[in-house]
Amino acid sequence: xxxxxxxxxxxxxxxxxxxxxxxxxxxxxxxxxxxxxxxxxxxxxxxxxxxxxxxxxxxxxxxxxxxxxxxxxxxxxxxxxxxxxxxxxxxxxxxxxxxxxxxxxxxxxxxxxxxxxxxxxxxxxxxxxxxxxxxxxxxxxxxxxxxxxxxxxxxxxxxxxxxxxxxxxxxxxxxxxxxxxxxxxxxxxxxxxxxxxxxxxxxxxxxxxxxxxxxxxxxxxxxxxxxxxxxxxxxxxxxxxxxxxxxxxxxxxxxxxxxxxxxxxxxxxxxxxxxxxxxxxxxxxxxxxxxxxxxxxxxxxxxxxxxxxxxxxxxxxxxxxxxxxxxxxxxxxxxxxxxxxxxxxxxxxxxxxxxxxxxxxxxxxxxxxxxxxxxxxxxxxxxxxxxxxxxxxxxxxxxxxxxxxxxxxxxx
Numbered sequence: 331x332x333x334x335x336x337x338x339x340x341x342x343x344x345x346x347x348x349x350x351x352x353x354x355x356x357x358x359x360x361x362x363x364x365x366x367x368x369x370x371x372x373x374x375x376x377x378x379x380x381x382x383x384x385x386x387x388x389x390x391x392x393x394x395x396x397x398x399x400x401x402x403x404x405x406x407x408x409x410x411x412x413x414x415x416x417x418x419x420x421x422x423x424x425x426x427x428x429x430x431x432x433x434x435x436x437x438x439x440x441x442x443x444x445x446x447x448x449x450x451x452x453x454x455x456x457x458x459x460x461x462x463x464x465x466x467x468x469x470x471x472x473x474x475x476x477x478x479x480x481x482x483x484x485x486x487x488x489x490x491x492x493x494x495x496x497x498x499x500x501x502x503x504x505x506x507x508x509x510x511x512x513x514x515x516x517x518x519x520x521x522x523x524x525x526x527x528x529x530x531x532x533x534x535x536x537x538x539x540x541x542x543x544x545x546x547x548x549x550x551x552x553x554x555x556x557x558x559x560x561x562x563x564x565x566x567x568x569x570x571x572x573x574x575x576x577x578x579x580x581x582x583x584x585x586x587x588x589x590x591x592x593x594x595x596x597x598x599x600x601x602x603x604x605x606x607x608x609x610x611x612x613x614x615x616x617x618x619x620x621x622x623x624x625x626x627x628x629x630x631x632x633x634x635x636x637x638x639x640x641x642x643x644x645x646x647x648x649x650x651x652x653x654x655x656x657x658x659x660x661x662x663x664x665x666x667x668x669x670x671x672x673x674x675x676x677x678x679x680x681x682x683x684x685x686x687x688x689x690x691x692x693x694x695x696x697x698x699x700x701x702x703x704x705x706x707x708x709x710x711x712x713x714x715x716x717x718x719x720x721x722x723x724x725x726x727x728x729x730x731x732x733x734x735x736x737x738x739x740x741x742x
Contacts, residue, residue: 370544371590372481374629377662379695387695389686389734390418391702391720392669394493395712396471397422398440403712404474406704410722412478415734418547419475420483420668420698423468423528426494429457434498435561436491447524449502456502456520458527465527466534472545473535481547483668483698485596486525489554491561496552500562509557509568509616512576522583525549529588541588548592548629549584551577555597557616570602570618574625581627592629595622596668599633599654610640610650619654624661630695631658632668635685638717644672644681648688655692664695671700671718679729686733696737699730 372381379386391411396404396419411419427438429448438445443463450457459465475482488495496511503516511517529541529549540546555577557568581593601620602613623631633654635647642650651667658665667689672681682699689697703712703719711721720726 372547374592374664379664387737388417389737390416390698392420392698392700393702394422397467398425398444400707402707408474408478410704411480414722414727414731418481423484424487424493426498431502434501437494437498439493469533469535472533475545481545483547483550485550485553487552489552489556489559497561507565508559508562509564512572541590546591548594550594550596551580552596568616570613570616573616574621577622578625585627594630594632595628596632597622620657630663631665635670638673647685651688666696668698669700673717679726683729690737
């Protein structure tokens with residue numbers, strides 16, 4: 331008899347934790363170094379996350395400004411997240427400038443003095459900002475994560491124009507199409523160089539190399555990679571296979587230089603289920619969630635949920651969650667609801683309770699709401715730019731804190 335999906339996934343969570351515990355005990359000789367690297371790190375095993383021999387399920391959030399705002403603002407977000415029982419924050423690492431070449435439409439958005447990488451004609455490639463207004467911002471973010479016990483999903487670039495992202499790489503090379511980010515050899519090498527810079531960086535505060543830091547939950551290839559975006563045109567030649575080939579190459583590269591951390595794609599979870607008139611289910615814009623997640627060096631699946639933007643209702647959102655639990659049974663890897671938001675604040679709390687319950691009871695492995703923000707340097711709240719802001723304390727924060735405690739405590 332076929333076991334119902336939620337029960338099957340819960341059994342995998344228990345089995346994964348038990349299996350890792352046995353491996354740690356039973357393999358003190360051969361493979362000891364590989365096992366030792368698991369201490370404090372989260373890994374994927376048997377369709378579930380495990381950490382130090384225990385099943386790891388979590389509630390979390392997103393925040394895009396931790397890598398360029400003040401220490402005070404960073405501290406406030408981490409402290410609020412800890413107060414809300416949030417174990418994982420998904421955050422950006424990228425902040426590109428044009429440098430000796432033009433800025434893209436979203437490049438250098440924080441000004442010429444605050445950047446992570448920019449083009450250097452003398453180096454004939456990107457140069458990296460190792461100073462206080464560059465990579466040291468990431469150092470502080472990771473140091474704070476270690477201090478609070480919160481782990482970070484580190485996103486490596488952006489599909490959208492904000493903060494530079496893919497379009498800045500394309501602009502550096504004088505190219506025309508957004509999807510050339512995935513195919514141009516020079517861009518692919520620049521992106522690998524950025525990855526290597528982060529993986530091999532020694533934190534100026536903690537002295538720990540990033541690849542050895544268990545505060546990093548995973549590296550993520552991109553925020554919402556697609557063939558298209560809202561800035562540069564597409565070539566017309568980008569397909570699902572384009573993104574699959576790129577994600578396969580880049581996930582394999584990360585694993586070759588960092589065996590300690592998981593890798594995720596960061597896709598929105600579009601399913602190629604042959605529903606031609608229903609765009610989230612017809613492999614939209616080159617995204618095939620199941621094929622991307624099934625790649626051998628991708629450790630878990632991600633999907634996003636924004637009914638306000640997608641012309642759907644909140645009930646549809648629960649079905650979207652359930653369908654991704656089913657998809658995860660097929661690729662037998664953990665899956666997280668990596669971004670979700672609902673603008674109707676009158677219905678938001680009940681909606682978030684319903685959705686987080688659907689993840690938890692359906693056997694999902696985590697969720698990250700969009701977006702936890704805190705105070706600014708002047709003591710005022712960070713503006714609600716997109717209508718999804720959650721602040722602590724608030725009624726919505728209480729709902730999410732309770733939901734995080736439930737999934738983190740193994741509730742079913």
